[in-house]
Amino acid sequence: MTELSPSPKLATALTSFIGREELVCHVVELVHQRRLVTLVGPGGIGKTRLATELCAEVEHEFPDGGVVVTLDAVSDPADVAWRTASSVEVIDQSLQDPVAQVLGHLRHRQLLLVLDNCEHLLEAAAGLAKEILRECPGVRIVATSREPLGIAGEQVLVVPPLQVPDSCADLDAVRESEAVRLLVDRADRAGAHLVVGPDNCAQVVELCTHLDGMPLAIELAAARLRALGVGDLLDRLDQRFSLLKGSPRDVLPRHRTLEALIGWSYDLCTPAERLLWSRLSVFRGGADLEAVEIVAGFGAIDPGDVIDLLDGLVAKSVLIAEPADGFTYYRQLVTMRDYGERVAVRSGEWEDLRRRHAMLALERSGQMHREWAGPHQAQWLRRARRDVAEIVAAMDWGISDPAGHDTAAGIASNLRYFWAGGHNMAAGRYRLERVLALPDVAAPQRCECLLVLFWVVMLQGDHADGARVLEEARVLATDLGDRRRLAEVDTWGGLHCLFGGDPAAGVELYQRGIAVLREVGDIAAMQAAMFQLALCQIYSGDPAGGGETCAQILAESRRNGEAWVKAYALWVTGIVHWRQGDLAGVRAYATEALRLQEVFEDGICTPHVLLLACQVVMAAGEVRRAARLQGAADALWRAQGTGIDAFGPGLAGDARESRERILRVLGREEAEALMAQTADLDLREAITVGLAELALTPVEAPVEVGLTKRETQVAELVAEGLSNKQIAARLTISIRTVDGHVERILAKFGVTSRGQVGLRLHETRRQEPRTQETRPPQTPLDGTRL
Numbered sequence: 001m002t003e004l005s006p007s008p009k010l011a012t013a014l015t016s017f018i019g020r021e022e023l024v025c026h027v028v029e030l031v032h033q034r035r036l037v038t039l040v041g042p043g044g045i046g047k048t049r050l051a052t053e054l055c056a057e058v059e060h061e062f063p064d065g066g067v068v069v070t071l072d073a074v075s076d077p078a079d080v081a082w083r084t085a086s087s088v089e090v091i092d093q094s095l096q097d098p099v100a101q102v103l104g105h106l107r108h109r110q111l112l113l114v115l116d117n118c119e120h121l122l123e124a125a126a127g128l129a130k131e132i133l134r135e136c137p138g139v140r141i142v143a144t145s146r147e148p149l150g151i152a153g154e155q156v157l158v159v160p161p162l163q164v165p166d167s168c169a170d171l172d173a174v175r176e177s178e179a180v181r182l183l184v185d186r187a188d189r190a191g192a193h194l195v196v197g198p199d200n201c202a203q204v205v206e207l208c209t210h211l212d213g214m215p216l217a218i219e220l221a222a223a224r225l226r227a228l229g230v231g232d233l234l235d236r237l238d239q240r241f242s243l244l245k246g247s248p249r250d251v252l253p254r255h256r257t258l259e260a261l262i263g264w265s266y267d268l269c270t271p272a273e274r275l276l277w278s279r280l281s282v283f284r285g286g287a288d289l290e291a292v293e294i295v296a297g298f299g300a301i302d303p304g305d306v307i308d309l310l311d312g313l314v315a316k317s318v319l320i321a322e323p324a325d326g327f328t329y330y331r332q333l334v335t336m337r338d339y340g341e342r343v344a345v346r347s348g349e350w351e352d353l354r355r356r357h358a359m360l361a362l363e364r365s366g367q368m369h370r371e372w373a374g375p376h377q378a379q380w381l382r383r384a385r386r387d388v389a390e391i392v393a394a395m396d397w398g399i400s401d402p403a404g405h406d407t408a409a410g411i412a413s414n415l416r417y418f419w420a421g422g423h424n425m426a427a428g429r430y431r432l433e434r435v436l437a438l439p440d441v442a443a444p445q446r447c448e449c450l451l452v453l454f455w456v457v458m459l460q461g462d463h464a465d466g467a468r469v470l471e472e473a474r475v476l477a478t479d480l481g482d483r484r485r486l487a488e489v490d491t492w493g494g495l496h497c498l499f500g501g502d503p504a505a506g507v508e509l510y511q512r513g514i515a516v517l518r519e520v521g522d523i524a525a526m527q528a529a530m531f532q533l534a535l536c537q538i539y540s541g542d543p544a545g546g547g548e549t550c551a552q553i554l555a556e557s558r559r560n561g562e563a564w565v566k567a568y569a570l571w572v573t574g575i576v577h578w579r580q581g582d583l584a585g586v587r588a589y590a591t592e593a594l595r596l597q598e599v600f601e602d603g604i605c606t607p608h609v610l611l612l613a614c615q616v617v618m619a620a621g622e623v624r625r626a627a628r629l630q631g632a633a634d635a636l637w638r639a640q641g642t643g644i645d646a647f648g649p650g651l652a653g654d655a656r657e658s659r660e661r662i663l664r665v666l667g668r669e670e671a672e673a674l675m676a677q678t679a680d681l682d683l684r685e686a687i688t689v690g691l692a693e694l695a696l697t698p699v700e701a702p703v704e705v706g707l708t709k710r711e712t713q714v715a716e717l718v719a720e721g722l723s724n725k726q727i728a729a730r731l732t733i734s735i736r737t738v739d740g741h742v743e744r745i746l747a748k749f750g751v752t753s754r755g756q757v758g759l760r761l762h763e764t765r766r767q768e769p770r771t772q773e774t775r776p777p778q779t780p781l782d783g784t785r786l
Helices: 021-033 047-061 079-087 098-106 119-135 171-176 178-189 201-210 215-224 230-235 237-243 258-267 271-280 289-296 303-315 334-347 350-370 377-386 388-400 402-414 425-436 443-459 463-480 483-500 503-520 523-539 543-560 564-579 583-600 605-619 623-640 649-666 668-676 683-696 709-719 724-731 735-749 754-765
Strands: 036-040 066-070 111-116 139-145 154-158 320-324 327-331
Touching (some): 021 036, 021 047, 021 139, 047 111, 047 139, 066 079, 079 098, 079 119, 098 119, 111 119, 119 139, 171 178, 171 201, 178 215, 201 230, 258 334, 271 303, 271 334, 289 303, 289 327, 289 350, 303 320, 303 327, 350 377, 350 388, 350 402, 377 388, 402 443, 425 443, 443 463, 463 483, 483 523, 503 523, 523 543, 523 564, 523 649, 543 564, 564 583, 564 605, 583 605, 583 683, 605 649, 623 649, 623 668, 649 668, 649 735, 709 724, 709 735, 709 754, 724 735, 735 754
Parallel strands (some): 066 111, 111 139
Antiparallel strands (some): 320 327
């Protein structure tokens, strides 16, 4: 028998327990419900401290208290039982079977037993726990390990990193976050007084983020703050394994440096698991099973073995497995990933892994582009948003390696709908411009990137630069003699006309380009161009033509399952109905468009629809609610880094009239206060608000237009052609009062001129049902009738 020193029943912690209050409560509940709870997670995540804190929390509930069995220094599986016997203070230390001694000692006791650090002695620890649970009914066990014990009745709880703040928007929230609280506390204990304020908040958040919210890494970093500033640490994080060292004598050697800690986990893996660990480090954010098989399944790793190896790494807490859109998504904490990258670099595989990773990004982005005009658009967008770190890494490799320049260009152009969806316009422009700065990108790929860049810069409102980019694309497409690309040059030329204030000229360009796109079979580009053509038709005086164009889009969407352009077409159709005075139709189309945005979350289409909804709500007399919708649309434009003015004088003019009407009716102070109420909404919240406001807006019944008795009198006199002065004299009220009534009447009727008041007043009084031509469309909205 190996001589083992006894472990204390419950050592007094020398440092305060920071954060995880809710997690402790959750584990307490689990201990009450289950006899075996295993806390799993990577090294340094705080399993041991959580277990000892838990033990202190509940030991008073057990007549015999709580006992911690520390297994970290035990190397021989046979010594697990001896260590446990010593910890529970078995009096008989003879050569009798130690398991029998433990069972005999605990059989009639009621206590909480913590088996700490089981991962390197998993079979022995699991065997002992199984015997104790069977023979000692009053004992409950909490185990800590990098992987579960794997016995019946075990409740596994993955210990998450400490909570890290998302941003510095709320300084108090940053200070109260778990990771920052731990950093500040441990820095103070180390003699470095750290105060988190506006000047260093961003650096502190970035530091905690890069350290994964891992308690051990944060504590080691805090110790370095005695000699380094937070910015100094950030600058040296690529040296984290040599920088983050600790020296307390009461800390295990494997906890004194981050490298030793991660190395401990690495040594516990099989050779094949170690190889996969290092290869997985090429994924910046994580990967699904197929991606791992393609990028890492070569040489010594057969693709068919990947799933079992992944399972082993998840079990050992090297990987985190998360559900994502019906699949499992595997990711590493940054610290684990960086360790694996160092191994891959030393093995000579790193550059090949980066190439394989970039080729996967090229293939997937290409598939997204090829399949765009179909039923899987939303899934493709979610995957691109989820994999943005992989996209960036793949393009960075392609740009940095001469052999990858065309690969980077292909990825950039394939992702056109991702860049144009609002969330990633600035990033897309940056990546596209970096690719176009390369001297040797092949002409076809360069032309594609120029066409995509034009779309992005136009959405950002940079029309002058857009003209330059489009001309360069025109020259290249002409040199290539490529009809499809020349057709796209035409359609984008139409967009430049629309945004530049000449929609009539845009109609001809769009029609010419769309005809070729239809002929060559580029349905996705054709549909996108068609809703823009419809806008040109509307703002050049042909709203009926715009409605017919949208009907064609909606019919095409029914055939191919496309829905991204369909949402835009619904919005444009709503504009047509707005101009026809059909508020019920506008509401129906705007509602359907917003419902699609619950799926797509498009940052450009959504604020456009919200502005249309604002006009409907205002026309129904709910001007205050309209002001809140206006504020929500403004918030989304700011979030996308653009504004309504980018989309040409037609749309911008309508929006400006709507805003000015709100200001006139409510007064600037009240209107701006109401807009501010929704100024902080994110995209999902804004969609929810828009749908709720549309649902609450009464537009069906004429009596619900909302005119008061006095407003009705004023409206009748306006319809007769009287001036405000004449109306004031007729009704014996002041001209100022009449001015206010007229502004409210215009807002409630949703019109901009006095000449339209008579028509709207007549429509509200009609008793007969709407004709077939003006009845709002029935769901599902398919665009076959406007």
